[in-house]
Amino acid sequence: MQKIPLRFAKTEMTLARDVFRGNSPSGIPVCGKGTVLTDVLIKRLENMDVQTVYVEGHPVLEEGELSFDDHLRELDGRFIKTLHEPLNAMLYNIYKAHLIKSMGGESDQEAE
Amino acid sequence: MDTKNLPTLPSVIRKLNSLSDNEKSSIQEMARIVSSDQVLSARILRLANSPSYGFYRVSTITNAMILLGVNVVKSLAIASSIFAVMEKDSVGLWEHSLGVGVAANLIARKLGLPECEEIATAGLLHDIGKVIIRIKCSEAEKDILELAREQQLFATEAEREIIDTDHAEVGGWLSKSWFLPDKLSEPIAFHHEVAKSENYRIKTAVVHIADILIIASGFGHSGDCFVPPIQKIAWDLLKLNEQLITELVNEVEDKLVEVKNFSLEMMSD
Numbered sequence: 001m002q003k004i005p006l007r008f009a010k011t012e013m014t015l016a017r018d019v020f021r022g023n024s025p026s027g028i029p030v031c032g033k034g035t036v037l038t039d040v041l042i043k044r045l046e047n048m049d050v051q052t053v054y055v056e057g058h059p060v061l062e063e064g065e066l067s068f069d070d071h072l073r074e075l076d077g078r079f080i081k082t083l084h085e086p087l088n089a090m091l092y093n094i095y096k097a098h099l100i101k102s103m104g105g106e107s108d109q110e111a112e
Numbered sequence: 113m114d115t116k117n118l119p120t121l122p123s124v125i126r127k128l129n130s131l132s133d134n135e136k137s138s139i140q141e142m143a144r145i146v147s148s149d150q151v152l153s154a155r156i157l158r159l160a161n162s163p164s165y166g167f168y169r170v171s172t173i174t175n176a177m178i179l180l181g182v183n184v185v186k187s188l189a190i191a192s193s194i195f196a197v198m199e200k201d202s203v204g205l206w207e208h209s210l211g212v213g214v215a216a217n218l219i220a221r222k223l224g225l226p227e228c229e230e231i232a233t234a235g236l237l238h239d240i241g242k243v244i245i246r247i248k249c250s251e252a253e254k255d256i257l258e259l260a261r262e263q264q265l266f267a268t269e270a271e272r273e274i275i276d277t278d279h280a281e282v283g284g285w286l287s288k289s290w291f292l293p294d295k296l297s298e299p300i301a302f303h304h305e306v307a308k309s310e311n312y313r314i315k316t317a318v319v320h321i322a323d324i325l326i327i328a329s330g331f332g333h334s335g336d337c338f339v340p341p342i343q344k345i346a347w348d349l350l351k352l353n354e355q356l357i358t359e360l361v362n363e364v365e366d367k368l369v370e371v372k373n374f375s376l377e378m379m380s381d
Contacts, residue, residue: 074330078330094354094358098362
């Protein structure tokens with residue numbers, strides 16, 4: 001899941017969270033999560049003055065942001081001292097799977 | 113390092129301490145004392161509305177006291193005064209602390225533990241000792257970071273080498289000298305040694321796991337470059353398993369997106 005300014009939103013992106021009018025979580029929801037964006041929809045959100053949306057995967061690489069490989073290398077570095085501990089090894093695998101899911105653009109539906 | 117030179121508490125908190133010891137004092141009375149300091153109130157409300165606590169729109173100090181409890185408001189007053197001292201280059205530690213607050217809250221809620229707000233607060237304050245080391249022994253802190261990097265040590269190991277104590281112990285002294293209740297001071301003092309926590313071991317275990325999750329996720333920077341070992345005693349005590357922890361990682365990561373934006377706002381004040 002990634003939070004992006006609406007101007008970076010493109011068709012085919014899927015909303016990962018409900019969009020609220022005025023971007024306030026206590027406002028009226030105007031578009032539900034799971035919705036696939038279209039040009040018309042993006043235009044409408046623009047008209048409603050929505051600034052940012054949460055989309056699935058990690059479609060927009062911001063300037064200075066690390067790539068998937070960099071993230072993985074850093075994750076490996078953080079676990080270098082404790083990977084031999086079974087519980088830490090389990091946690092490493094969970095974070096690695098999460099990284100692949102969130103950066104690889106695969107659907108990141110929550111386990112609900 | 114002697115405890116005499118530790119930062120003093122804002123007088124508001126001293127007054128709050130004496131009021132909360134008095135059974136006859138009311139929430140309104142305590143709220144009035146806090147509200148008399150506008151800057152402090154603003155910061156407390158900012159934190160009370162942070163992603164660490166699940167409430168939206170806590171708009172008055174009285175509300176914060178009722179929703180979060182007097183202990184939490186008192187700790188928020190301390191947290192905001194301490195973090196106010198931190199320079200801009202401490203953003204990493206600040207983000208780490210906020211992250212652990214959020215993770216501790218999510219873990220406590222998922223496990224259905226009582227007093228989630230207090231656990232979140234313990235998470236927020238767990239590395240307070242590091243702030244003190246940074247303020248009081250800034251030279252030693254540089255050596256600590258360097259040693260930890262060179263020899264691939266955990267922060268606590270490097271701290272022991274250089275200043276013969278560690279941030280958890282410093283945090284423990286400090287929370288004692290500030291009269292924080294044991295349910296906050298124990299997680300602060302023992303988040304790296306859960307077995308030593310006697311009365312509030314579950315809370316301590318939650319903060320221990322929350323700290324590890326946030327270091328593992330690489331969110332913020334606590335000064336620790338390596339994920340510490342998960343202590344078996346904490347894992348067993350909270351009855352964690354692979355599925356629970358996977359769900360927790362996903363929930364925490366989800367929430368951290370919000371925290372990132374929040375911490376940027378906080379620092380730009």
